[in-house]
Amino acid sequence: MSLVETATADGIATFTLNNAPANCYSREMMSELDAAILDARFDPSVHVIVIRGAGEKFFCAGADIAMLQGADPYFKYNFCLHANETLLRLENTPKLVIAAIDGHCVGGGLEVALACDLRVARKGVGKCGLPEVKLGVLPGTGGTQRLVRVVGKSRAIELMAAGEVFPLERALELGVLDHLWEADSHEDFHAKVREWAGQFVPPKAASRAVGLIKRACQTGAEIALADGLALERELQQRLFESEDAREGLAAYNEKRAPQFSGK
Incomplete structure (x- = not known):
């Protein structure tokens, strides 16, 4: 068992x-x-x-x-x-x-x-x-x-x-x-x-962004503010390169609900 x-x-x-x-x-x-x-x-x-x-x-x-x-x-x-x-x-x-x-x-x-x-x-x-x-x-x-x-x-x-x-x-x-x-x-x-x-969970949520929000908070809470902001920028850059960010921005401009993939 x-x-x-x-x-x-x-x-x-x-x-x-x-x-x-x-x-x-x-x-x-x-x-x-x-x-x-x-x-x-x-x-x-x-x-x-x-x-x-x-x-x-x-x-x-x-x-x-x-x-x-x-x-x-x-x-x-x-x-x-x-x-x-x-x-x-x-x-x-x-x-x-x-x-x-x-x-x-x-x-x-x-x-x-x-x-x-x-x-x-x-x-x-x-x-x-x-x-x-x-x-x-x-x-x-x-x-x-x-x-x-x-x-x-x-x-x-x-x-x-x-x-x-x-x-x-x-x-x-x-x-x-x-x-x-x-x-x-x-x-x-x-x-x-x-x-x-x-x-x-996709398609409702951009789960990759959810996961990196978690990482920013879990790590950022334990380090200095300047270091936390640097971490936030790096994680944001990773998201800017994601499919979900492209979908989210496009859906906003097209006035429709986004369909996220978690990628």
Whole structure:
């Protein structure tokens, strides 16, 4: 059985974390996720990536604690290093990544979601947070770095130092979630996610431009303004040379809806 099930349709690659009962990740799952990210990166038919959890109870509850308890410090360090590299690869891939959260999203599960570009969740089905301090450790898969960038320094410190786990409604208030939707069922929620994700896929969207907007923001937020502006200019030049830019400009002047190809 695959720990990361992959499926592609209508320009959207869906990665399903599948490790019952809580979709906890191991070295094996991270290796499969890493490979899936690279496959999607190289696949020109993929324009958007959606990451979800199997079942209705958990998006992901983080690392497999039983596995970590039995591992030596050498393994634990390399396990954390590889998880960091995998999530950085996700951030660096010039395709929009959406976390579709239907259930609890805690610990390393929230760290995976924070590495996605957008986070949407089903209302009333779970909680999220980074409670690693209650295990005597810190969030070690990017949580200390990404949460502070989302909610601010003092609030991130408080949430992590208290090990607070909070409802998804609170996550929306904090800005951890971008959208929180009512849905009648697990299937209804994921159908809504796919419909919403479709706005970022050709022919509706210039997905190459969407991907480079992501790259400009993900990298630009970490460097000086002048360097960020230089990056923006270089990415813009790449887009000026694209088929979608020609189509977009022509459609505007011809007063018609553009038909983008993602090229």
